[in-house]
Amino acid sequence: MSAQSSAIVLAQGLSKTYRIAEKQPGLKGTFRHLLRRRYRDLEAVKGIHFAIEEGEMVGFLGPNGAGKTTTLKMLSGLIHPSGGELLVAGARPQRRQAGFLQDITLVMGNKQQLIWDLPPWDSIRVNAAVYGIPEGVMQRRVRELADLLELGEELHRPVRKLSLGQRMKAELLTSLLHEPRVLFLDEPTLGLDVTAQGRVRDFLATYNRRTGATILLTSHYMGDITALCERVLLIHEGSLFHDGPLGELTSRLAPHRQVRLELQHAQPREVFESFGTVESHQEHQVQLLVPREQLTETVAALLGRFDVLDLEVSDPPIEDLMRSLFQQAGVSET
Amino acid sequence: MRRSRTLRTVLQFWRSSLEAESEYQLNLVLECLAVSGNLAGSLFVLSLLFSGQSSLGGWDWNEALIVLGLYTLLDGFTSCLLQPNLSKIVNHVQQGTLDFVLLKPVDSQLWLSLRCFSPWGIPALLAGVVLVVLGLQRSGTVVHGDGLVLGAVLLVSGAAILYSLWFSLAALSIWFVKVWNATEVLRYTLVAGRYPVSAYPPALRLVFVFVLPVAFMTTVPSQALLGQGSWPWAAGSVLMACGSLLASRWFWRFALRHYTSASS
Secondary structure (H helix, E strand, O other): OHHHOOOOEEEEEEEEEEEEEEOOOHHHHHHHHHHOOEEEEEEEEEEEEEEEOOOOEEEEEOOOOOOHHHHHHHHOOOOOOOEEEEEEOOEOHHHOOHHHHHHEEEEEOOOOOOOOOOOHHHHHHHHHHHOOOOHHHHHHHHHHHHHHHOOOHHHHOOHHHOOHHHHHHHHHHHHHOOOOOEEEEEOOOOOOOHHHHHHHHHHHHHHHHHHOOEEEEEOOOHHHHHHHOOEEEEEEOOEEEEEEEHHHHHHHHOOEEEEEEEEOOOOOHHHHOOOOEEEEEOOOEEEEEEEHHHHHHHHHHHHHHOOEEEEEEEOOOHHHHHHHHHHHOOOOOO | OHHHHHHHHHHHHHHHHHHHHOOOOHHHHHHHHHHHHHHHHHHHHHHHHHOOOOOEOOEOHHHHHHHHHHHHHHHHHHHHHHHHHHHHHHHHHHHOOHHHHHOOOOOHHHHHHHOOOOHHHHHHHHHHHHHHHHHHHHOOOOOOHHHHHHHHHHHHHHHHHHHHHHHHHHHOHHHHOOOHHHHHHHHHHHHHHHOOHHHOOHHHHHHHHHHOOHHHHOHHHHHHHOOOOOHHHHHHHHHHHHHHHHHHHHHHHHHHOOOOOOOO
16 A cells, blocks of 8 residues: 555555345235345456546546446445455544544435524534534635625525525535535535536635645436546446546547538448448538548548548547446446 | 533434434434323223232232232333334334444444333333332332332343343344344233233243243332342342343444345
């Protein structure tokens, strides 16, 4: 571990195996399950390695059941790893020491800690007491965070009367009151509309810039990842598939680039087949997939042969790449 | 420093839970009605048990009132603290919100045991005190200082044993998730404590002393208030309370090692 001791999050050979009771359907299966249970081991995380430096914002990607949430729960000390080494903010998370818990926070898009019948202010006061934050400091931090999150009188309204977006913003405020150094965010924009998603993204970017907090973010919305994270970890069936810049992941997943042409004169589809894979063809518009290493000469040849009004080169959308990767592996993404 | 933070936390817990409960004012009326109904029912059954005889297992009517009073007091304590907190542990495990408790730099057992304070147990607490005072007055008992201390020690020990049993049963939800039935059975077994243990058949008496220590919660403290207690009993009761508290603590830590957290 010493080689990467400056990392604020360090996982080496991290693994987690769950023992799961299996039950056949139907009444017969239920009786068998009652009398003689059958268990099997499910390897949710299979010996993954990664290190995150202080202040980094890292996206954590993978389809449902890939092991993202299990990893986040091990990083935050909620569940014990089955194997490997883990250090977060200099502590072993599973020991759940007070100093470590003071340094981290975990925000889950599908669960909330706010008291349902009371305004967020009451939950904020409970957290201030739990984290030992003096009244004056609490007031100042709430003011700053509420400004960033554009929260005002919502903090005085019962949680049950708030919209999903307002609740998530209040949840973020409450979770960040103790100024944690490491933020684990599990689907923080889940179910939010486009505007609310944008606000949460803007807030996270600003918070990271202002405080230098380290953020590990999982999301099914690629927009969250592309807007916030330069680096991504891609986990698939419990193994780490990629650790590096988002652009590198795109190159790795897509050995082709997309070339879109707008032509002066319509051309038949066949003439483009020697340049690459024709994705779509309409009279004046053509979309091709061209191998990355042949891109320069192909573009030059296209410009030389046809009257081109417009030409655009891009990577295929990351959503499409992820979907095809997960489908190739027989895993459906939601 | 740490102690004052814990105290501030518990006070804030209770403040917020009182505020949340006050959203439902009708509960106070319903709880007063429930306590009155329960008390009337218990007194009626007690009067049936006494019909045609002046003693029940060696206890006269006024002494039996003291046992009923201590039971009502304990029931009030259960409604104020045990029921609203310990019954939520199963929900926390099932819904995955135990995660939020475990993420806080505060003792998780303390949080789960003291997070809520329900004012709806207060009518039962008051009714219990009234019944005990009435029973003592009518039986002409003068409670001396040592009898009062002995009774209080025994009552607190009984409450601690009850808490430990309940908490440990609720902790089983880490493995079995749905353990409502077990905790409900425990609560309803305690109803046996509203009458002197000697009023039950010998086999049940053994159960209420050695298996579910109902006898230690109401009958033994009542004897102490009536001047029939003994310090060795009190010492034994305190030892048992400390042992069960430590056991519940150890069991909770052991259970957490097996916590897998609900899936998202």
